[in-house]
Amino acid sequence: MLSVVVFLPLLAAIVLAAVPRITGAAARWIWLVVTLLDLALVVGLWLVYRDPGAGNLAFEEQVPWIPNVGSSYHLGVDGLSLPLVALTSLIFLVCAVFALRDTDRPRSQASLFLFLQTSSLGVFVAQDLILFFVFFDLSIVGMYFVIAGWGHGNAARSALKFFLYTFLGSLALLLGFIGLYLGSEAKTFNMVELASNPPFGGQPVVGGLVLAAVFIGLAIKTPTFPFHTWLPPAHTDAPAIGSVVLASILLKMGTYGFVRIAMPMLPDAWRDWAWFIVVIGVVSVLYGALVALAQTDFKRMIAYTSVNHMGYVILAIGAAGVVSDNAAQAREVAITGAVVQMVSHGLITGALFLLAGVLYDRKGSYDIGSYGGLAAPAPRYAAFFVIAAFASLGLPGFSGFIAEFQIFAGSIGPVPLTALALPGILITAALFLRALQRMLTGQTRGLSSGFRDLDRREILAIAPLLLLAVIIGIVPRFLLDVIEPASAVVIDLVSR
Amino acid sequence: MNMQQNALALLPEILVLAGAVTVLLAGSFLPRDRQWVTRAAAIIALLLAAAAAIVGMASPAMTIFEGGFAVDVATGAARIIIPLATILVLLLGVEELGGSPRESETYSLMMLAALGALAMAGANDLLVLAPGYLLASIPLYALVGMSRSPGAAEAALKTYLIGALMGIAMLLGVTILFGIGGSTSYSELRVTLGSAPPAAVLAGIVGVMAGLMFKAGGVPGHFWVPDATQASGTAVAAFLTSIPKLGALIAAYRILELLPSTVNWPLLVAILATASMTLGNLAAFWQSDVKRLLGWSTVSQVGYLLLPVAVAGRADIALPSLLLYLAGYAVSNITAFAVIAALPARRSIEDYRGVAAAHPWLAGALVVSLLALVGTPPTAVFVGKLTTFTAAWDGGLAWLVVVAAINTVASLFYYLRWLAPMFARVGAEVGAPAPGRPWASRTAVMGALVILIIGIAAGPVLAAFGTPLVG
Numbered sequence: 008m009l010s011v012v013v014f015l016p017l018l019a020a021i022v023l024a025a026v027p028r029i030t031g032a033a034a035r036w037i038w039l040v041v042t043l044l045d046l047a048l049v050v051g052l053w054l055v056y057r058d059p060g061a062g063n064l065a066f067e068e069q070v071p072w073i074p075n076v077g078s079s080y081h082l083g084v085d086g087l088s089l090p091l092v093a094l095t096s097l098i099f100l101v102c103a104v105f106a107l108r109d110t111d112r113p114r115s116q117a118s119l120f121l122f123l124q125t126s127s128l129g130v131f132v133a134q135d136l137i138l139f140f141v142f143f144d145l146s147i148v149g150m151y152f153v154i155a156g157w158g159h160g161n162a163a164r165s166a167l168k169f170f171l172y173t174f175l176g177s178l179a180l181l182l183g184f185i186g187l188y189l190g191s192e193a194k195t196f197n198m199v200e201l202a203s204n205p206p207f208g209g210q211p212v213v214g215g216l217v218l219a220a221v222f223i224g225l226a227i228k229t230p231t232f233p234f235h236t237w238l239p240p241a242h243t244d245a246p247a248i249g250s251v252v253l254a255s256i257l258l259k260m261g262t263y264g265f266v267r268i269a270m271p272m273l274p275d276a277w278r279d280w281a282w283f284i285v286v287i288g289v290v291s292v293l294y295g296a297l298v299a300l301a302q303t304d305f306k307r308m309i310a311y312t313s314v315n316h317m318g319y320v321i322l323a324i325g326a327a328g329v330v331s332d333n334a335a336q337a338r339e340v341a342i343t344g345a346v347v348q349m350v351s352h353g354l355i356t357g358a359l360f361l362l363a364g365v366l367y368d369r370k371g372s373y374d375i376g377s378y379g380g381l382a383a384p385a386p387r388y389a390a391f392f393v394i395a396a397f398a399s400l401g402l403p404g405f406s407g408f409i410a411e412f413q414i415f416a417g418s419i420g421p422v423p424l425t426a427l428a429l430p431g432i433l434i435t436a437a438l439f440l441r442a443l444q445r446m447l448t449g450q451t452r453g454l455s456s457g458f459r460d461l462d463r464r465e466i467l468a469i470a471p472l473l474l475l476a477v478i479i480g481i482v483p484r485f486l487l488d489v490i491e492p493a494s495a496v497v498i499d500l501v502s503r
Numbered sequence: 504m505n506m507q508q509n510a511l512a513l514l515p516e517i518l519v520l521a522g523a524v525t526v527l528l529a530g531s532f533l534p535r536d537r538q539w540v541t542r543a544a545a546i547i548a549l550l551l552a553a554a555a556a557i558v559g560m561a562s563p564a565m566t567i568f569e570g571g572f573a574v575d576v577a578t579g580a581a582r583i584i585i586p587l588a589t590i591l592v593l594l595l596g597v598e599e600l601g602g603s604p605r606e607s608e609t610y611s612l613m614m615l616a617a618l619g620a621l622a623m624a625g626a627n628d629l630l631v632l633a634p635g636y637l638l639a640s641i642p643l644y645a646l647v648g649m650s651r652s653p654g655a656a657e658a659a660l661k662t663y664l665i666g667a668l669m670g671i672a673m674l675l676g677v678t679i680l681f682g683i684g685g686s687t688s689y690s691e692l693r694v695t696l697g698s699a700p701p702a703a704v705l706a707g708i709v710g711v712m713a714g715l716m717f718k719a720g721g722v723p724g725h726f727w728v729p730d731a732t733q734a735s736g737t738a739v740a741a742f743l744t745s746i747p748k749l750g751a752l753i754a755a756y757r758i759l760e761l762l763p764s765t766v767n768w769p770l771l772v773a774i775l776a777t778a779s780m781t782l783g784n785l786a787a788f789w790q791s792d793v794k795r796l797l798g799w800s801t802v803s804q805v806g807y808l809l810l811p812v813a814v815a816g817r818a819d820i821a822l823p824s825l826l827l828y829l830a831g832y833a834v835s836n837i838t839a840f841a842v843i844a845a846l847p848a849r850r851s852i853e854d855y856r857g858v859a860a861a862h863p864w865l866a867g868a869l870v871v872s873l874l875a876l877v878g879t880p881p882t883a884v885f886v887g888k889l890t891t892f893t894a895a896w897d898g899g900l901a902w903l904v905v906v907a908a909i910n911t912v913a914s915l916f917y918y919l920r921w922l923a924p925m926f927a928r929v930g931a932e933v934g935a936p937a938p939g940r941p942w943a944s945r946t947a948v949m950g951a952l953v954i955l956i957i958g959i960a961a962g963p964v965l966a967a968f969g970t971p972l973v974g
Binding site: 027071072073074075076078137140141144145148152155156163166167170171174175178179181182185186188189 | 820823863874879880881885886889890892893896897904905908909911912915916919923926927961962965966969
């Protein structure tokens with residue numbers, strides 16, 4: 008069943024790419040229907056999902072692939088991956104809705120995004136390191152063509168930078184994977200086996216080096232300070248829906264990799280270096296927030312808040328590796344908060360990038376200073392903007408609050424140092440309020456005059472994301488019930 | 504074992520030789536407009552050779568002609584990959600070579616060079632390796648010079664001079680190894696070299712490797728590659744950057760595998776590998792001629808291919824990974840050349856602007872083949888790189904793996920320099936000329952499919968290559 012979920016978009020992509028007779032309109036509707044179908048399948052999976060328990064997977068599939076190196080086609084989900092799988096299907100559906108009016112090579116665009124959807128879903132369900140890497144790398148290739156083909160501004164250059172930088176990360180990751188394989192007793196790439204029987208027990212130096220390779224690979228993708236420099240240009244020049252996929256899904260591959268691969272498979276090295284990771288997290292939080300504060304370009308600002316938001320995740324998973332007395336409970340809360348943050352950031356930042364896309368669509372500019380008093384000509388836009396901004400700065404009642412509250416509640420106990428990151432929330436609040444004030448309130452001026460309000464298609468794309476952010480903010484139990492058992496497993500594994 | 508059985512074990516080589524002779528003779532009698540018959544004959548002979556090799560893979564590994572020639576998994580792989588790769592080259596050159604003044608001669612020379620590569624791959628005796636080297640080299644000189652342009656003349660001379668020099672170095676190495684080992688047979692050298700003075704063994708192996716690196720197109724024997732690739736015809740360029748490498752690298756693996764541990768030969772090979780990939784990549788960075796760019800890229804590919812050679816006999820996965828990488832490399836490289844052959848008017852990277860809109864299938868094939876050369880999944884070279892990296896790390900050369908990974912990222916840059924303009928939006932491409940080269944185009948698309956199929960079906964392929972060499 009998971010295979011169907013993963014490869015259904017690819018199948019549609021191949022059909023769309025190979026049949027030139029499909030018209031643009033047909034291609035866009037096929038894209039929409041396929042993503043809708045895929046989301047329906049994932050919702051079905053969620054409804055029948057029962058927690059599989061430690062060391063087990065739900066909806067597992069395994070077929071030998073390259074037996075010589077112990078690699079197999081192995082899929083499965085647990086509480087860490089299921090929320091991200093659901094997020095992925097939702098985000099791609101939203102992109103299909105948002106792109107319903109696009110006229111620039113719609114058949115190729117639909118085909119490319121469906122391809123990207125398969126590779127993104129694949130990353131989150133893969134239970135074999137090589138399979139994980141295959142999907143991870145393909146997502147980079149797909150994103151490169153999205154930015155280079157449909158971007159604006161200096162798209163070719165940004166796309167090249169994105170590809171080279173993240174490809175460097177993926178090769179570091181590959182080196183780490185080879186290290187894990189050679190270090191494992193069973194000589195396998197099977198993620199479940201590697202987690203249950205982690206390599207490098209008594210070799211802190213080799214284990215540390217392998218963790219360094221994996222960490223650099225994932226940190227570039229996440230991205231954390233100081234590996235984030237590819238992110239702002241990639242976001243600024245990417246098309247709106249490309250930015251959405253990049254921020255909501257591709258960044259999560261990095262953080263997901265930490266909880267799925269780095270923590271359970273290299274527990275000793277992770278504990279040895281947990282302090283360092285906490286520091287990286289704190290620096291990312293503060294640095295991302297401060298640089299975002301200095302931006303005049305709306306899209307660049309959101310890009311830097313992504314560095315900030317991902318910093319909370321890094322901080323939480325770092326703190327979870329600092330073993331202290333009787334703090335297992337707190338560290339579980341931190342991991343749960345990290346996973347919720349991944350989902351929450353995906354929803355909220357996705358909405359923000361769509362709103363940025365509307366700006367560019369109407370007026371061809373992201374410059375905050377060029378807009379003013381938008382609330383008068385575009386009240387619906389302003390309302391959505393306010394909701395998204397408040398959600399992003401972590402106001403109670405939104406998913407971001409649940410996530411960040413759990414992260415700090417779980418981290419400050421074991422590692423008081425993490426309190427240093429608290430001003431990050433304050434700065435984010437300040438920068439969003441300032442952007443709100445500058446762009447929405449006051450006299451209508453500059454590019455704001457004659458600004459067409461959101462139409463039905465745009466509302467249909469943005470509303471579900473914000474609605475879900477509110478639902479998770481108010482009744483988070485349905486999500487937490489899925490994540491919490493898996494967080495407990497991760498903490499058990501990393502504490503060995 | 505008697506002579507007849509020996510000859511039967513050599514059936515694929517005999518078929519290639521018979522095909523080459525037939526093509527040459529038939530070509531002299533057929534009129535210019537019927538020369539395609541020789542092409543058909545060549546393809547049939549090569550197909551039969553590959554089929555015989557596949558059947559032969561089932562029989563147990565052995566040596567024939569008193570240990571002079573090994574018939575084992577490496578020979579079997581070469582016997583399958585080399586003829587099939589040569590067929591791809593012939594197909595991509597249908598339009599370019601068809602009706603040209605020296606059509607049948609070109610086919611015949613290619614088959615003879617392929618035969619030389621086969622002989623090198625199977626050589627289990629230094630005195631079989633040396634004539635294999637000559638048989639693989641001499642047709643190449645003629646092939647390079649065949650297009651008769653001033654550039655081709657220069658390239659042919661360059662190739663010949665370097666080939667002669669490296670050939671002499673190789674013979675010198677053979678002489679030294681014979682002198683200290685008392686034999687030229689690999690099975691006897693395996694025993695005797697262990698007690699020989701290490702410095703002399705090293706000198707001998709440096710000489711032999713010099714010759715093999717000329718054939719493989721790696722440092723230090725790489726100087727001819729970019730010139731010859733740029734100056735000769737596309738089909739010939741595809742041939743000489745693919746097929747000789749197959750024979751040379753398998754030969755290198757075979758001879759290094761038997762060396763004693765008294766000599767630090769893995770370090771020698773690792774240095775050659777580092778030099779090849781780094782130099783090839785750096786030189787390819789700012790090339791604008793696509794053929795020259797691919798020429799330098801093949802130099803860097805030799806570097807990666809030397810990873811498993813550097814750990815020959817020290818990691819279980821080394822040999823299967825080498826053979827898989829060779830197969831993946833050959834088809835990826837030839838596919839890229841097939842795209843060039845299908846678009847003969849486009850010579851520089853800038854000329855490829857807007858190709859995606861005019862020729863979507865060719866653009867797709869080029870994306871697949873170039874990303875395959877980078878090692879992006881799920882292509883054949885990805886699994887090749889994965890397994891060769893694993894083998895090299897397992898064999899104790901982790902630093903070399905890091906070097907190779909960094910080089911891989913660097914190589915992405917110049918492949919993207921070529922790919923990116925293809926997808927640029929061009930304002931109304933003025934009546935893009937129809938491809939007009941259906942054979943080359945079809946070869947490119949077929950090659951791209953094969954790249955993906957080998958990548959996805961890598962498991963069975965690796966398993967088929969998984970047996971050890973004959974002792």
